[in-house]
Amino acid sequence: MTVAATIRAKLAEEFSPTRLDVVDDSDRHIGHAGAKPGGETHFQVTLVSPRFAGVGRVERQRLVYRCLAAELAGPVHALSLTVLAPGEAAPG
Amino acid sequence: MIQNDNPAHQRIRQEVTGNPVVLFMKGTPVFPQCGFSAAIVQVLSHLGVKFKGLDVLTDPSLREGIKSYSDWPTIPQLYVKGEFVGGCDIIREMYQTGELQELLSTKGIETQSA
Numbered sequence: 001m002t003v004a005a006t007i008r009a010k011l012a013e014e015f016s017p018t019r020l021d022v023v024d025d026s027d028r029h030i031g032h033a034g035a036k037p038g039g040e041t042h043f044q045v046t047l048v049s050p051r052f053a054g055v056g057r058v059e060r061q062r063l064v065y066r067c068l069a070a071e072l073a074g075p076v077h078a079l080s081l082t083v084l085a086p087g088e089a090a091p092g
Numbered sequence: 093m094i095q096n097d098n099p100a101h102q103r104i105r106q107e108v109t110g111n112p113v114v115l116f117m118k119g120t121p122v123f124p125q126c127g128f129s130a131a132i133v134q135v136l137s138h139l140g141v142k143f144k145g146l147d148v149l150t151d152p153s154l155r156e157g158i159k160s161y162s163d164w165p166t167i168p169q170l171y172v173k174g175e176f177v178g179g180c181d182i183i184r185e186m187y188q189t190g191e192l193q194e195l196l197s198t199k200g201i202e203t204q205s206a
Contacts, residue, residue, distance in 0.1 A: 032127065057182050058164075065165050072165045078128065079166065081181050 003040040003075050007068060011047055014067045018086055019048040025080075034077030041077040046084075053085035100157025108171040112201055113143035116158045116169040121145040128180040129168040135187045140204025141196060173199045 001009070008022045026039030035041055045064070052060050060083040065072060072079065108114050113136070119125030121133050121143070136143050148155035148167050159165050162176045170177045172195065177183065186192035196203055 029127070057185070058176065058178055061179070061182065062163060069165070080128075 003071060004043065007043060007045065007071060007076075010067055010071075011045070011064070015047060015049040015051050015063075017047050017049040019046065021046040029078070040075060042080075043076060043078070044080045044082075046082040048084045048086055048088075050086055052083055055085075057083075098157065098160070100153045101161050104154070104157055104161045105174075107144070107146060109174045111144045112173055112199070113141055113196075114171040115143050115145045116148055116154070116167055116171075117145050118147065118149050118167055120147050125149060126167070128166075131180050132168050132170060132183050135183060135192070139187075139193065139196070141201060172196065172201065 004022050004024050008020060011017065011020055011022075021044075023044040024039055024042070025044050026035060026042040029035045029042045047064065051063070055063070061081050064081055064083055065079075068076070068079065115121070115129075115132055115136065117124060117126070117129035117132070119129060121137075124130035124133055133145070146154060148158065155167070158167070158169060162169055164176065164179065166179050169179055170183055177192075177195065178186070183192060186195070193203060
């Protein structure tokens with residue numbers, strides 16, 4: 001399973017999201033620290049789930065980081081997060 | 093979450109309580125070594141906020157220590173008046189909505205363009 005597929009599976013199971021986008025944007029970071037040939041190091045995740053309603057920004061990201069602790073300690077160098085509750089507009 | 097017997101935590105506490113705005117980052121404010129750190133430097137500079145940048149790349153104990161101190165696994169991390177505010181995504185979003193400027197002014201931090 002690719003890193004992206006693992007991230008997707010873990011988030012889907014943990015948060016039952018109404019929207020889940022996992023984008024590997026490693027190719028935008030070629031030559032940067034942490035980038036590796038073959039990509040799968042830099043990800044952008046958009047996650048919408050009722051679990052985040054009434055939860056503050058910092059705590060939302062902590063929940064996601066905890067769910068992906070193994071990936072962050074391993075292959076993932078950077079994870080850019082947009083974590084929303086249903087009905088919240090995605091920031092520009 | 094804060095262990096008193098960890099020397100790195102003691103040092104971090106001194107830094108974040110002794111300086112109004114502290115950015116734990118990769119590289120320095122003048123030469124950031126990571127795009128996410130650079131993004132926060134840019135926001136703070138744009139707001140005219142004076143801050144202390146601490147380079148985790150030159151200090152492995154700081155790099156590990158700040159992750160457990162904040163219960164936050166990634167760098168950069170911004171502290172205002174001893175309080176963890178967030179990483180790159182959160183700071184960028186708070187800047188766009190104006191909440192960052194509001195927080196800084198509530199905490200008595202001087203900004204130039206707010």
